[in-house]
Amino acid sequence: MTPIGAFMRQHPWSWSFLAAFLTWAATAAYISGTGGLALASTALSFSTFFVMVGIGQMFVITLGPGNVDLSIPSTITLSAVVSMMVMGGSDAMILTGFLAAIAVGLLVGLFNYGLIRVLSIPPIIATMSSSFLIQSSAIALGRGVKIKPPETLEWISTAKVAGVPILSLCVIALAVVMAVVLNRTVYGRSVTAFGQNTRAARLAGVPIERIRYLTYSLSAVMAAVCGVFLAGFSGGSSLNMGEEYLLASIAVVVIGGSSIAGGNSNVPGVFGAALFLFLLVAMLNTFGAAAGLRLILTGLIIVGVVTFAGGRRESR
Amino acid sequence: MTTETAGPLISLDGIQKVFGAVQALSGVDLKIHAGECLGLVGHNGAGKSTLMNILAGTLEASDGNLAVAGDELGKGYSVQDAGRLGIRCVFQELSLCPNLSVAENTRIIHPVLKGFGWQKRAGALIMEQLDLVFPGHGISPNDIVGDLTISKRQMVEIARAFTVTDTNIRLVILDEPTSSLDARVADQLLDYVGRVTRQGISVVLISHLLGEILQVSNKISVMKDGRVVAFKDAADFDRVSLVEAMGSTVVAGAAPRRDQNATTSAGEERIHMRPAGQPDDQSIRAREGEVIGFAGLAGQGQTQALLSIFEGHGVLPSGAQASGCCFIAGDRQVDGVLPLWSIRKNIGVSSLKRLRSGVLIQNEREQELADAWKERIGIRAPDVEAPILSLSGGNQQKVLFARALGSAADIVLMDDPMRGVDVGTKNEVYAIIRQEASQGRTFLWYTTEMEELDYCDRVYVFRDGVVSETLSGGDITEENLLQASFKQVSGAA
Numbered sequence: 001m002t003p004i005g006a007f008m009r010q011h012p013w014s015w016s017f018l019a020a021f022l023t024w025a026a027t028a029a030y031i032s033g034t035g036g037l038a039l040a041s042t043a044l045s046f047s048t049f050f051v052m053v054g055i056g057q058m059f060v061i062t063l064g065p066g067n068v069d070l071s072i073p074s075t076i077t078l079s080a081v082v083s084m085m086v087m088g089g090s091d092a093m094i095l096t097g098f099l100a101a102i103a104v105g106l107l108v109g110l111f112n113y114g115l116i117r118v119l120s121i122p123p124i125i126a127t128m129s130s131s132f133l134i135q136s137s138a139i140a141l142g143r144g145v146k147i148k149p150p151e152t153l154e155w156i157s158t159a160k161v162a163g164v165p166i167l168s169l170c171v172i173a174l175a176v177v178m179a180v181v182l183n184r185t186v187y188g189r190s191v192t193a194f195g196q197n198t199r200a201a202r203l204a205g206v207p208i209e210r211i212r213y214l215t216y217s218l219s220a221v222m223a224a225v226c227g228v229f230l231a232g233f234s235g236g237s238s239l240n241m242g243e244e245y246l247l248a249s250i251a252v253v254v255i256g257g258s259s260i261a262g263g264n265s266n267v268p269g270v271f272g273a274a275l276f277l278f279l280l281v282a283m284l285n286t287f288g289a290a291a292g293l294r295l296i297l298t299g300l301i302i303v304g305v306v307t308f309a310g311g312r313r314e315s316r
Numbered sequence: 317m318t319t320e321t322a323g324p325l326i327s328l329d330g331i332q333k334v335f336g337a338v339q340a341l342s343g344v345d346l347k348i349h350a351g352e353c354l355g356l357v358g359h360n361g362a363g364k365s366t367l368m369n370i371l372a373g374t375l376e377a378s379d380g381n382l383a384v385a386g387d388e389l390g391k392g393y394s395v396q397d398a399g400r401l402g403i404r405c406v407f408q409e410l411s412l413c414p415n416l417s418v419a420e421n422t423r424i425i426h427p428v429l430k431g432f433g434w435q436k437r438a439g440a441l442i443m444e445q446l447d448l449v450f451p452g453h454g455i456s457p458n459d460i461v462g463d464l465t466i467s468k469r470q471m472v473e474i475a476r477a478f479t480v481t482d483t484n485i486r487l488v489i490l491d492e493p494t495s496s497l498d499a500r501v502a503d504q505l506l507d508y509v510g511r512v513t514r515q516g517i518s519v520v521l522i523s524h525l526l527g528e529i530l531q532v533s534n535k536i537s538v539m540k541d542g543r544v545v546a547f548k549d550a551a552d553f554d555r556v557s558l559v560e561a562m563g564s565t566v567v568a569g570a571a572p573r574r575d576q577n578a579t580t581s582a583g584e585e586r587i588h589m590r591p592a593g594q595p596d597d598q599s600i601r602a603r604e605g606e607v608i609g610f611a612g613l614a615g616q617g618q619t620q621a622l623l624s625i626f627e628g629h630g631v632l633p634s635g636a637q638a639s640g641c642c643f644i645a646g647d648r649q650v651d652g653v654l655p656l657w658s659i660r661k662n663i664g665v666s667s668l669k670r671l672r673s674g675v676l677i678q679n680e681r682e683q684e685l686a687d688a689w690k691e692r693i694g695i696r697a698p699d700v701e702a703p704i705l706s707l708s709g710g711n712q713q714k715v716l717f718a719r720a721l722g723s724a725a726d727i728v729l730m731d732d733p734m735r736g737v738d739v740g741t742k743n744e745v746y747a748i749i750r751q752e753a754s755q756g757r758t759f760l761w762y763t764t765e766m767e768e769l770d771y772c773d774r775v776y777v778f779r780d781g782v783v784s785e786t787l788s789g790g791d792i793t794e795e796n797l798l799q800a801s802f803k804q805v806s807g808a809a
Contacts, residue, residue: 184676186668193665196654203626203643203651204719205666263656 012257013269015305019255020276027283037163043278044168045158049226049233050274051171053245054252055178056222058270059215060123061253062182064195064262069216070127071112072223072249073242074134079104079227080237081138084147091150098228105224108134109217116216117209123216139239146236157232167229172271179267191215195262251277251298255305323386325350325486325518326371331380333366333542335706340366342542343380348487348535351516353509355533355550357526358562359738360710361696362539364522365408368489371520372405373398385486399425402486404477406493408522408709408736409649410469414462418442418472421461426481445475449508450501466647467496467614467764474505478512487518492709494528495735496646498614498764498801506532524710524738525765526558538562559739586727586758589630591621594782600630602727602758607749609772609792610762612801614732617781618762622729625760631727642666642725644716646732646762652716653704660686660700662715666723689718693748694741709736717745721752728752730761734768746771766794777801 008014024043028036053072060069079101087097108130115126149157159166182188190211193201202208226245231237254260255276256269280301284294324347333341341363348354356364369375370382373395382389384401398405404425412421419439423429429438439457446453450471461469470493477488490509494502509519509532523529529536529550536553538546538561546561553561583604590599600621602608610618625631626641645651654662664671664682671681686700695714697707704712713736720728734742749771753759761772769775775792777785777800785800 180676184679186672186675186677189661189665189668189677193654193657196656197650199650200645200652200654201665203645204654205640205642205723205725263654 011266013266013272016256016269016272016276020272020279023276023279023283027279027286030283030286039279039282041160041163041165043275043282045160045165045233046278047271047274048165048167048171049230049245050248050252050277051175051271052226052229053219053223053249054256054270054274055175055267056219057249058253058256058258058265058267059182059191060219061250061258061260062191062195062262062265063123063212063215064198067123067195067262068127068250069112069219069223070124070246071108071131071134072219073244073246074131074138075105075108075220075223076227076230076242076245077237077239078108078134078138078141079224080231080241081142081147081239083228084149084231084237085141087150087153089148089150091152094150094153097150097153098225101224101228102221105221106217107220108224109213109220112216112220113213116212127216135239142237142239144239146238148236149232153228153232154235157229167233175267175271182265182267187211187214192263192265195264197263248274248277251302254302257305324348325352325385327381327383327386328367328371329381329383331367331370331382332378333363333370333375334378340542341370341377344539344542344544346537346544346547348518348520350486350518351513352535353513353519353521353533355529355536356520356522356539357524357529357536357558358539360714360736360741361708362562362738363542364539365491365708367539368405368491368520368522369407371398371487372403372407372489374405400483402483403489404485404487405489406473406477406491408491408495410466410473412461412469412473412476415460417458417460418455418464419457421472422457422476422479425476426479428482441479441481442472442475445479446471449475449478450504465615465619467498467501470496471501478508485517487520488512489520489522491522492524492736493521494523494525496614496732496764498612499766500613502528524736524742526555526739530555530558562739583756586632587625587630587760588632589621589625591617591624591782598776598783598786600625600760600776600783602760604726604756604758605753606773607753607759607761607771609769609775610760610778611769611775611797612778612784614764616778616801618778619731620781621778622731622760622762625727626729640725641727641729642720642723644720644728644730644733646730646735648709648712648716648735651731653712655705657704658701659690659695659697659704659707659715662704663689663700663718663722666719666725670724685722686718689722693718693721694744710738710741713737714741717748721748726756727758727760730759730763732762732764734763734765766797769797 024040027039057069057072060067082104083097083101086100087093112127112130115121115130116123157167190206193204193206194208194211198208230241234241252270252273255273256266258265258269280298281294284297326348328344328346331341331344344367358364366375370377373393382393389397419435419442422442423434423438426438443457446455453471455464455468455472461472464472474490474493478485493505497505506528509521513519521529521533530553533550536548536550537544538558540562585601585603587602588599610621612618622643626643631641654665660683663686667685668677671677671685683700690697690700693714695718696711704715707715713733717733749759761768763769769792772792774786774788776783777787777797779801787796
């Protein structure tokens with residue numbers, strides 16, 4: 001038991017996987033039969049989207065206090081609207097639609113960075129105000145009409161191989177790549193240095209402004225890509241499709257064991273936390289808990305994780 | 317006041333302290349009498365700061381006894397207890413709250429200042445003390461601490477430790493108090509220490525400047541590897557015997573000034589910079605292979621000039637071509653240390669591009685770099701994977717040296733980087749600087765220590781943010797420097 005305990009203490013992300021497993025086991029035991037496997041498969045499907053935006057948000061949060069991207073939900077919506085319009089339900093236009101979505105992400109990233117840099121607005125305020133603009137653009141463009149996704153996109157977003165969603169496999173691959181980016185590239189190291197002590201990082205030769213720009217762009221592009229798949233998954237774009245991703249994108253980072261103070265993050269935890277967040281809701285639903293109770297429990301769990309993680313760091 | 321001669325004020329007996337696997341203190345005995353100034357010297361990591369933290373109640377001893385005025389203090393002795401007993405401490409890493417004003421910071425240690433008008437009273441208290449210790453300090457009680465230069469912060473911190481409201485002070489611990497102060501202000505402090513000890517207050521002075529220690533201490537205690545290796549009257553020591561007692565093989569001698577004709581053969585010009593607002597035609601120039609000193613009183617714009625060069629102002633194409641500039645911070649908590657990282661990552665951060673193969677950073681290569689510099693500059697740590705915060709202040713500073721010198725940068729900017737570094741290490745670093753300069757690196761070196769300017773080819777003396785005098789070769793003398801530092805603003809220069 002002690003080697004496992006030691007492992008978990010050294011790898012804060014393992015807690016989120018343990019929690020995800022326990023919630024799954026509790027629910028599976030309650031419903032009994034083969035429902036457990038189906039639940040696991042659904043969890044993989046839905047968590048995919050949390051992971052995509054969560055990774056982008058994680059890089060932003062790593063930059064340190066005050067850095068958080070609140071424009072993720074509106075970016076998801078705008079990107080979904082734009083890409084569905086470009087694709088127009090035709091398989092031939094899928095790639096073009098994707099490129100359009102990525103362009104939306106890059107623009108949003110540039111805009112957010114511009115607000116932070118040129119106008120010296122704190123990131124949390126900058127991304128919040130830009131999210132109003134982005135959401136309005138989505139409303140103006142989409143006019144509330146739900147455009148159906150091309151069939152192939154719909155298939156990619158929902159297909160499963162032996163119960164495992166294809167998209168989920170892609171996101172696992174993405175998570176691996178992003179973990180390498182965080183830990184082994186100059187960019188990842190620079191982000192981590194930025195979050196620990198920005199001034200010291202700058203004086204050590206880290207190009208602070210470039211890193212900040214890249215990070216906000218990365219987050220926006222991830223949200224944009226998520227928007228396309230989410231539209232494919234749920235049969236088209238809608239104007240409130242990004243809503244639940246505001247809190248979820250931050251929650252998965254925090255529950256995943258990344259430090260909210262910045263400078264210390266990990267990718268696997270985002271994945272575990274995304275699974276956990278979905279399974280928690282599923283479990284409470286199965287137990288017949290009311291919506292209010294669900295929200296209260298989710299809130300309590302986040303507070304618990306932050307307190308616990310914070311306490312551990314200090315005793316170092 | 318009465319018969320306090322009977323016993324010592326403070327008596328430490330067999331104090332031990334263990335941090336994980338590191339034995340920081342292995343049985344320290346120490347006695348401090350009322351009205352005595354005890355000088356405490358030793359290498360970085362010898363345990364001086366740890367011992368003082370135990371005395372001040374911020375750390376708990378793993379073993380041993382601590383008695384104040386004969387009363388045994390058991391477990392659970394805390395900062396509050398220390399405060400009640402009249403023990404104050406000025407730590408090496410300053411402890412003021414940067415977001416509060418000078419007056420508000422004073423209030424923190426004086427809970428009795430409450431009710432209507434406390435800010436005014438706290439302000440008056442600290443101002444009175446500042447005027448007493450550092451006449452002409454130029455600090456106002458409403459200044460926000462974070463906006464002050466490091467030397468002014470240090471002055472506030474020191475003055476605050478001597479302020480009295482409800483409890484009388486019996487002992488003040490000064491851990492490297494003069495490391496950010498220029499010679500004039502440091503003298504003011506040492507004078508003041510002399511005065512208060514005559515009034516019966518005891519002072520513990522930790523410093524790497526042996527001259528200071530010998531000047532004001534009554535007793536000197538030398539620490540090495542977690543124990544006291546010598547404890548005698550100050551009169552029984554001199555510079556040489558002190559250095560010997562510390563176990564350093566290198567005795568600080570005359571600095572190896574480069575011969576004049578060597579300077580003329582220096583290489584290409586790399587920096588040509590005029591500080592903003594420079595009234596005359598003086599400008600800062602630096603060539604390949606030169607060591608350039610920035611002098612003057614503390615906080616006269618030297619750091620700003622370095623930062624501006626770091627941003628690329630005045631760096632000629634010949635200097636910018638390699639990897640530009642690297643910066644060695646003096647204010648290491650603010651400007652240098654990346655606190656969550658190991659020694660290895662802290663050293664590697666300025667060399668990341670060279671440590672890659674393809675797009676990935678090779679950890680083994682980073683480790684080689686870190687190991688090599690740990691060896692060369694003598695970082696005291698079990699291995700380079702140890703967290704940087706597990707190191708003593710001086711050793712953290714060595715990591716910052718290793719970071720900069722290990723990078724590819726041709727221009728090295730140093731912002732009074734020897735704060736808290738012991739004599740032996742200083743001499744090693746001086747030698748490394750000379751060696752690196754002879755291989756073509758350019759050093760720009762702001763220092764508050766006169767003797768370090770002896771290593772410079774040319775010195776720019778700063779006053780009010782601009783260069784007031786350029787000295788080179790044999791003109792770099794203490795007299796000329798002081799004159800240039802204080803020169804009155806006369807009509808025509």
